[in-house]
Amino acid sequence: MSEPEQTxxxxxxxxxxxxxxxxxxxxxGYRVACFDSGEHFLATRHDRMRGCxxxxxxxxxxxxxxxxxxxxxxxxxxPIIFVTGHGDVPMAVGALQRGACDFIEKPxxxxxxxxxxxxxxxxxxxxxxxRQRDSAISHRLDLLTQRENEVMQLVVAGKLNKQIADELxxxxxxxxxxxxxxxxxxGVRTLAELVKAVMTLH
Amino acid sequence: xxxxxxxxxxxxxxxxxxxxQPKHTRLWLAPYIAIGIFALxxxxxxxxxxxxxxxxxxxxxxxxxxxxxxxxxxxxxSHQDFLSELARDQEFRQxxxxxxxxxxxxxxxxxxxxxxxxxVDIDGxxxxxxxxxxxxxxxxxQLTGTRLESLQEALRIRRPLFSPGxxxxxxxxxxxxxxxxxxxRSDIGAFxxxxxxxxxxxxxxxxxxxxxxxxxxxxxxxxxVLRNSSIQPTDRRISGTISLDLPNNRLGLxxxxxxxxGAWLPYLPAILIxxxxxxxxxxxxxxxxxxxxxxxTEEQLRTAYAFRQAxxxxxxxxxxxxxxxxxxxxxxxxxxxxTGFDESELEGIxxxxxxxxxxxFDKLQHxxxxxxxxxxxxxxxxxxxxxxxxxxxxxxxYFSPLIDTDGQQIGWMASMNDITEPKRARVELERAxxxxxxxxxxxxxxxxxxxxxxxxxxxANRAFQHIFGFDTVGRDSAxxxxxxxxxxxxxxxxxxxxxxxxxxCEIFDGEIQHALSGHWYHVHERAIRWVDGRTVRVQIAADIxxxxxIDDVNQQQQKRLEQTSRLITMGEMASSLAHELNQPLSAxxxxxxxxxxxxxxxxxxxxxxxxxxQKASEQAERAGKIIRRMRDMVKKSDPNRQPVPxxxxxxxxxxxxxxxxxxxxxxxxxxxxxxxxxxxxxxxMIEQVLLNLIKNGIEAMHNNxxxxxxxxxxxxxxxxxxxxxxxxxxxxxxxxxDIEKIFAPFYTTKPExxxxxxxxxxxxxxxxxxxxxxxxxxxxxxxxxxxxxxxEEDE
Numbered sequence: 003m004s005e006p007e008q009t010x011x012x013x014x015x016x017x018x019x020x021x022x023x024x025x026x027x028x029x030x031g032y033r034v035a036c037f038d039s040g041e042h043f044l045a046t047r048h049d050r051m052r053g054c055x056x057x058x059x060x061x062x063x064x065x066x067x068x069x070x071x072x073x074x075x076x077x078x079x080x081p082i083i084f085v086t087g088h089g090d091v092p093m094a095v096g097a098l099q100r101g102a103c104d105f106i107e108k109p110x111x112x113x114x115x116x117x118x119x120x121x122x123x124x125x126x127x128x129x130x131x132x133r134q135r136d137s138a139i140s141h142r143l144d145l146l147t148q149r150e151n152e153v154m155q156l157v158v159a160g161k162l163n164k165q166i167a168d169e170l171x172x173x174x175x176x177x178x179x180x181x182x183x184x185x186x187x188x189g190v191r192t193l194a195e196l197v198k199a200v201m202t203l204h
Numbered sequence: 205x206x207x208x209x210x211x212x213x214x215x216x217x218x219x220x221x222x223x224x225q226p227k228h229t230r231l232w233l234a235p236y237i238a239i240g241i242f243a244l245x246x247x248x249x250x251x252x253x254x255x256x257x258x259x260x261x262x263x264x265x266x267x268x269x270x271x272x273x274x275x276x277x278x279x280x281x282s283h284q285d286f287l288s289e290l291a292r293d294q295e296f297r298q299x300x301x302x303x304x305x306x307x308x309x310x311x312x313x314x315x316x317x318x319x320x321x322x323x324v325d326i327d328g329x330x331x332x333x334x335x336x337x338x339x340x341x342x343x344x345x346q347l348t349g350t351r352l353e354s355l356q357e358a359l360r361i362r363r364p365l366f367s368p369g370x371x372x373x374x375x376x377x378x379x380x381x382x383x384x385x386x387x388x389r390s391d392i393g394a395f396x397x398x399x400x401x402x403x404x405x406x407x408x409x410x411x412x413x414x415x416x417x418x419x420x421x422x423x424x425x426x427x428x429v430l431r432n433s434s435i436q437p438t439d440r441r442i443s444g445t446i447s448l449d450l451p452n453n454r455l456g457l458x459x460x461x462x463x464x465x466g467a468w469l470p471y472l473p474a475i476l477i478x479x480x481x482x483x484x485x486x487x488x489x490x491x492x493x494x495x496x497x498x499x500x501t502e503e504q505l506r507t508a509y510a511f512r513q514a515x516x517x518x519x520x521x522x523x524x525x526x527x528x529x530x531x532x533x534x535x536x537x538x539x540x541x542x543t544g545f546d547e548s549e550l551e552g553i554x555x556x557x558x559x560x561x562x563x564x565f566d567k568l569q570h571x572x573x574x575x576x577x578x579x580x581x582x583x584x585x586x587x588x589x590x591x592x593x594x595x596x597x598x599x600x601x602y603f604s605p606l607i608d609t610d611g612q613q614i615g616w617m618a619s620m621n622d623i624t625e626p627k628r629a630r631v632e633l634e635r636a637x638x639x640x641x642x643x644x645x646x647x648x649x650x651x652x653x654x655x656x657x658x659x660x661x662x663x664a665n666r667a668f669q670h671i672f673g674f675d676t677v678g679r680d681s682a683x684x685x686x687x688x689x690x691x692x693x694x695x696x697x698x699x700x701x702x703x704x705x706x707x708x709c710e711i712f713d714g715e716i717q718h719a720l721s722g723h724w725y726h727v728h729e730r731a732i733r734w735v736d737g738r739t740v741r742v743q744i745a746a747d748i749x750x751x752x753x754i755d756d757v758n759q760q761q762q763k764r765l766e767q768t769s770r771l772i773t774m775g776e777m778a779s780s781l782a783h784e785l786n787q788p789l790s791a792x793x794x795x796x797x798x799x800x801x802x803x804x805x806x807x808x809x810x811x812x813x814x815x816x817x818q819k820a821s822e823q824a825e826r827a828g829k830i831i832r833r834m835r836d837m838v839k840k841s842d843p844n845r846q847p848v849p850x851x852x853x854x855x856x857x858x859x860x861x862x863x864x865x866x867x868x869x870x871x872x873x874x875x876x877x878x879x880x881x882x883x884x885x886x887x888x889m890i891e892q893v894l895l896n897l898i899k900n901g902i903e904a905m906h907n908n909x910x911x912x913x914x915x916x917x918x919x920x921x922x923x924x925x926x927x928x929x930x931x932x933x934x935x936x937x938x939x940x941x942d943i944e945k946i947f948a949p950f951y952t953t954k955p956e957x958x959x960x961x962x963x964x965x966x967x968x969x970x971x972x973x974x975x976x977x978x979x980x981x982x983x984x985x986x987x988x989x990x991x992x993x994x995x996e997e998d999e
Contacts, residue, residue: 016787018823022794025816029798060783087783108786112797 008123009033009053013043013069014085015061023056026112032119040069047078052130054103054122055082056115059093067097079129081122085110132202139199145187153180157193158200235488243481250473261442261461268413269459273446275408276457280381280450283318284364286311287383287395294323294385294392301332308334317404318397319372325393326359328352340372340398351380358382359391366453369401369429376400377430381451401430401455417459424454522599522620525606530555530576533615542599542622544592561590575603575616586623597624650745654681655738656699656731662740671718671745681741688718688725688745699731699741707739708732715748723749756867784830788823795820845972847882847995850919850927857894861902870902870913880919882995883927885972890992893965893976897931897988900961904935904986926974927994932987937980946978965990 010032012023020036027034033053037043041064043055055073059066066084073080081103086093098105103125104118146154149170156166167177190196290307293299308321312335320338323331328347347355354367364383372378381397401421406414421430442461447454516523522539526532531554535547543550543559550557560568564587571585580603588596600623606615644651650668654661659680669676676684690712692698697711712729725745734740795816802808854874858865865872883890894917901915916932938946947966962976969976969990976990 016791018791018819018826019787019794021819022791022798022816022823025798025819026794026801027798029801087786109789109793112793 007033007052008126009035009051010056010119010123011035011037011043011051011053011080012056013037013040013061013066014056014058015039016058019058026115027119030116040064040066040072043069044072047073047076049078051078051080052126053080054119054126055080056119057082057084059084059086059097059105067093070097079126079133081125083115083118083122136202139188139202142188142199146184150180150184150187153177154184154188154196154200157181157184158197232492236485239481239484239488243477246477247474250477253473258442265417265442265444265459265461268417269444269446272409272413272457272459273448276404276446276448279315279317279404279408280366280448283315283381283397283399284383284451287321287364287381287397290321290395291383291385294395295387297387304332305334305336309336312338316407317401318399319378319403320398322396322398323393324355324396326391328355331393338398340378354380355382355394355396358384358394362386362391364451366450366455368423368453372398372400376402405430405457415462417461420458420460421448422456422458426456428458429455520622522622524550524618524620525615526576526618527615528576528613530572532557539620542591542597542620543589559589559591561588561596564588571601575618578605580616597622598627599623648747650725650747651742652676652681652685653734653740653742655734655740657738659683662734668745671721685743687720688716688727690714690716690727690729695729697731699739702731702739704733704739711741715752716745723747724752753867756863781830781834785827788827788830791823792820792827795823844886845884846887847884848887850880850883850929850992851876851878853883853885853887853891853894854917857891857898860895861898864899864902865915868902868906868913869910870905870915872898872915872917875916875918877919877921880921880927883992884995885992889968890972893968893990894929894931896961896965900988901931901933901935901986904933907936908934921994922991925993926991928989928991930987930989932981932985934981934983934985937984938978938986943978943980947976 010027012020012027012034014020014023014036015038017038020038024034024036037046039061057066057069064072070082070084073082083103084097084105085108086105087108103122106115106118143151149172152170153166156169161169163174163177163181167174170177185191185196188196188199190199290299290304293303304323312318312321319340320333320335322333322341324347325331328351330341330343330345330347333341333343350368350370354365358365362384364381367380367382369377369379377400379399379401381399382394383396384394385392405419405421409419419431420428422428444459446457446459448457516536517538519536519538522542523534523536524532524539525534531552532550533552535550540547540550545558555569555572556565568587568589571580571587574580575585582602584600584602586598586600588598590596600621602619602621604617604619605613606617608614645666647665648667650665650671652661652664652668652672659682661677661679661681661684664672664676671688672684682689694714695711697706697709699709699711702709709731710729711731712727714727715724716727717724724747726748728744728746730742731739732742799808799813799816799820802813851874854876858872858874861872864870898915898917902913905913905915912934914934917929918932919927919929922928947962966976969992972992974991974993976988978986978988981987
C-alpha cells in the first residue's frame, strides 16, 4: 500500500480565489484540490488524506473556524493555514491558540503563502512518519505474549534480569528467553532501541 | 373556709355591711303620738286635780268666811251693846264718872281693838275718857272733820253710827262707833268707842285664818280702806266678800286665799309634764336623726362596699392581702383567675404559696421577706409565678401597707399585674422599633423629617447623617440642608399653608445637585402630619449620581449610536470595500505570481498563461466594478443641501454634545454672529462633523483641571462665498507630526479610536467644497477650522 501524495486542499467560497490559488500552487508543482465549502470538504475527507488545508476564515454557512473545530473532533492531523480578511485577525489568533497551524492575512504576498505551505507540508510529513512508526511498533507489541509484555515493561523500567525473575516469580533463564524473544519480535537490537520504541508509543 | 380563729379576726375588715332594712314609713310617728297622748292625759289629770283642790279651797273659804262674818258681827254687836248699856245709864243719870271709868276701862282692856271709850257732848267736845291713860284722845279734845260730821249725823238720826275711817292718833285707820244719848228728847251727848278695824280683825280672826287668806276692807264705795299687809300672791279664783252690816255704815271684807305653795306651784306638774314631753320628743328626734344618719351611713357603706366589690371583682389587677406573717387573708377574683387557684385554696395559706414555681422559690421567698420587712420597692417586684396548671407567667407585684380603722397596720396589700402581655408587647415594640431603625438606617437613601414652622429636624436616618453631619437632629433643616434643598419656588405647594385635611401632600419631586459634593440626589418631599400633630416635611433623598452617570452614558451612547450610525455605515462601507477588494486583488496577485513562476521556470504553455492572464484581467475588472458600485452608492446618498442657519445646527449638535459635556464638566461657549448668512449644506453631515470635532475637543481636555475645560465654537464670514467655523479646545494640543497625519484614514491618537472620524469629516467638508484643517491654539490646545459655502444672495 503506497503512501498517498501530499495534496493542498484549498477551501474558499470565492471561485476566483480557488482558481487563482490552484494556478499559483500548481505552478509550484503542488497537487491541489479545491472545495467551495467546508461541508463539501467534510463529505470527501478521509483519514489517509495527506498535505495541508488553506482555509478561508470568512465563508457563508460553515466558517473556517467551525470547520477547524469539526476536523479537530474527527482527529484530523492535517495542518491548517487560515486566510483572513481585514479585521479577522483576532479570530485567527484565537484559532491559532486552539492549535491551528498558521494564518496569513489577505492581501498576501505569494511567497509568504508558499513559505507557510512548505512548512505545513513538512509538518504533515513528520506527523505521517511518526504515525507510521507508531503503528509499526504497536503492531509488534501486539505480537508479544502476556508474559513477554510483562517482561518487556520491567526491562524498559530498568530492572535487572534477576529482579524481573523475582518479581514475576520465574527463573532467570526464562527471563532471558523472554527478553530475547521480545527483542526479536520488536525488531530491535539494543535495549536503547527498545526503550525508544516503547517511549515513542506512549 | 377559715383555717383558724385568727384569720377570722383579721377578716373583720372584710365583713359584709348590715343588710338593708325595710323602709319604716310612718312607724316613727308612733312614739310621738304616744308621748302626745300621755302628756295630754297627764295635763288633764293635773287640771282635774287642781280644779278639785280649788273647789275644796273655795268650800273652806266659804266656811271660814261665814265664820269670820259671824265673829266680827258678834264682836261689833257686843260693842254696840256695851255702849247702849252705858247710854241707858247716862240717860237715867245713874252713871258716874267713876263707874264709867271702871266699866269702860275694863271693857277696853278686854277688847284690844278698842283703844278708848269717850263721852262727848253734842258739840263734839270730849268730856270723859276711859281709860284715862289712853293716848288716842284726851279730855277736852274737840272732834273735827269726819269724826265731828259722823257725830252730828248720829245725833241727827239718834241711832248708833259707825263712822268712816280716819287716821287716828297712832296713824292707824280708826273708826268710831258713835252711840248718841238723849234725855227727854234732847240730845245730851254720845258715847264713842274709838276702835281700829285692823286691830279688830287681828284679834277676832285667828292667825291660821290670816295666814291662809288675804284680807281687805272696802267701804260702801268699794274703796279699799284696809288691807292686811302681805306680799304673798293670792289666788283670785278662791275669794269671797263678806258684807259687814255696821250701823249706819257698810263695809265689805274681801277675802282672797293665798296661793298654796307659791304662784307657780299649781303649774309645776303641767310644766314638768310639758318639759318631760319636750325632752322625750327631743330625745326621740335626736334618736331618729341618729338612726337616719346611721341608715344613711349604712347605705353609703353598702354602696361603697358594692362599688369596691365590683371594682375588685372586675379589676384585671389581682389583689391579695396578707397579714403581718404573710398569711393570705384576701384574694380577689382577678388574682384567682390569674393563678388558677380558688379563693378557698389560697386564703389562710402562709408562704410558700402554691403558685410559686419551685425554681423561683428562693427569689420569691426573698421578695416576700423584703415586703414583710416593709422594704418593698415602690416599683414593685417583677417575678415569674405559676398557674395551677403549671404554666409560668410574668407579673409585677406592688406592696402597700394595710391599715385598719385604728391606724394599726394589720398586713400588706399586694396588687399583681400580669405583665406577660405588656412585656411581650414591649419586647415586640422594641424589636419593631429596632427593625424600623435598622431598615431606615440600612437605607442608603437619606431620610429626614423637619417641622414646617420651625424647620427643626425631628428625625434623620443614618444615611442623612452621613451626608449632613451626625448632630443634625434638633437643628434647623434649612441651614443643614442648604447645599441640597429644593428652592421654595420649586415646591408644588407651600407646606406652611396646607390645611390638616390636605395632608399628606407631595410638595417636591425632582433631582438636585449637592452644591458642595457635586452628588446628584433624587429628592422626594412630602408634607405629612407628624406623630404630635404638627405638619412636617419628609424628605427622601436618594443618591443617583452613579445611576445618573450610567443613565447619561447610556443616553449618550444611544444618541451616539443614532448619530453615528451613518458614520458607522461609512466605516462599515470602508471595511466591506476592503474585504470586497481583497478577493479580486488576491486572485490577481495569485494569477500573476503563478505566471511569473511558470515563465521563470520556462516550463509553461502559452494557452495556460493566456487563460491565467485573462482571468487576472477579469478579476481586475471585478475590482473596478466594486469601486464603481461604491461610487454609485455614494452618489445615491448625495447630500441634501439646503440653506440652514449655522446657529441652528450648532444648537442641535450641542443637544447631543451637552450630555458628554456635562459628564466631563466641560463648558461650551458659542459665539456666532447673528447676521451670519445661512450656509448651504447637508445638515446631518455637517452636524456629524460638528459633533465629531466637539467630542474630540472634549476628549482632548480629559486630563485638564475642571476650570480648564472650555470649548469655544465661533464662526465668521471670510468672503462672499464661505463661512469659517472654528472649534477650539484647551487640550493637550497636537504634536507637529500629528497635524497632517490625523486626517489620514485609520490614524488615531486615541486609545479606543478607529481613526475614521477626522478622515470622514474632511471628506464631508471637501464634499461641500470646503476645507478642514487644524492648527495649534496660541493659548494652548488645538483649533479645528472648516469652511462651508453660504447661500448665494439673490441679485
